[in-house]
Amino acid sequence: MLKLAALLVASATALAASAATATSTSTDKLVSNSSWWERVTVTLDGDGSPEACRYETSLSASGAEACDVDSGQAAIAKHASASKGEVTRITFERRFTPGQAPAKPDLAVGDTLLGGQILSLAIDPHGAVKGCEIVAASGAMRPEYGCADAQAEKFQASAGAAQHAEQRNGYMTILVYGHSEHMV
Numbered sequence: 001m002l003k004l005a006a007l008l009v010a011s012a013t014a015l016a017a018s019a020a021t022a023t024s025t026s027t028d029k030l031v032s033n034s035s036w037w038e039r040v041t042v043t044l045d046g047d048g049s050p051e052a053c054r055y056e057t058s059l060s061a062s063g064a065e066a067c068d069v070d071s072g073q074a075a076i077a078k079h080a081s082a083s084k085g086e087v088t089r090i091t092f093e094r095r096f097t098p099g100q101a102p103a104k105p106d107l108a109v110g111d112t113l114l115g116g117q118i119l120s121l122a123i124d125p126h127g128a129v130k131g132c133e134i135v136a137a138s139g140a141m142r143p144e145y146g147c148a149d150a151q152a153e154k155f156q157a158s159a160g161a162a163q164h165a166e167q168r169n170g171y172m173t174i175l176v177y178g179h180s181e182h183m184v
Contacts, residue, residue: 030059030096030127030153030154030155030156031059031096031155031156032096032098032123032127032155032156032168032170033098033168034098035058035095035096035097035098036057036058036059036095036096037057037058037093037094037095037096038055038056038057038058038059038093038094039055039056039057039091039092039093039094040053040054040055040067040091040092040093041053041054041056041089041090041091042054042089042090042091043088043089044088044089044090052066053066053067053068054066054067055067088178088179088180089178089179090176090177090178091111091175091176091177091178091179092143092145092174092175092176093174093175093176093177094145094172094173094174094175095172095173095175096170096171096172096173097170097171097173098168098169098170099169099170100171101118101120101135101171102118102171102173105173105175107175107177108179110179111177111178111179112177112178112179112180113138113139113175113176113177114139114140114141114176114177114178115137115138115139115140115141115142115143115175115176116137116138116139116143116173116174116175116176116177117134117136117137117138117142117143117146117173117174118134118135118136118137118171118172118173118174119132119133119134119135119146119147119150119171119172119173119174120132120133120134120135120169120170120171121150121169121170121171121172122167122168122169123155123167123168123169123170124167125157125166125167126157127154127155127156127157128151128154128155129150129151129153129155130167132147132150132151133147134146134147135171139176141176143174143175143176145174150172
């Protein structure tokens with residue numbers, strides 16, 4: 001089971017990275033003064049092959065967008081799938097909360113947490129992440145997204161950044177979770 005979870009986390013992380021690259025509309029506009037979330041969900045069919053990929057974000061009014069799963073990721077997902085006869089969804093999600101640490105993240109009924117962590121971020125007035133620390137971690141598998149990835153992000157610059165030298169503090173919650181259903 002631990003090996004399966006490791007493959008699922010690796011697959012979801014790779015899929016999220018490719019979807020984030022393909023859908024740069026939201027990641028170019030990350031905000032540090034309000035809460036937001038984004039997620040990539042891959043659905044595997046009963047044979048373990050990727051059936052669908054969906055990218056969603058609270059930063060866009062356009063709703064969910066389809067994302068692509070390349071052949072290498074499809075092979076990983078196929079090997080990572082649970083037993084035949086099940087539909088499995090794997091979700092990589094990140095949530096940003098400005099100011100105080102967020103409450104423990106809730107998952108939907110039937111979802112299983114594979115791994116998660118909370119990063120404390122210090123964001124300068126120009127939108128650069130100048131400080132990062134992992135302040136909490138849970139689940140058997142840790143997401144590959146960490147401080148190096150967070151520091152590569154670019155947030156929108158604060159209004160009046162030239163006049164104010166204040167940094168903003170926020171928390172990035174990274175979750176990888178799965179959901180299986182028996183097909184009838």
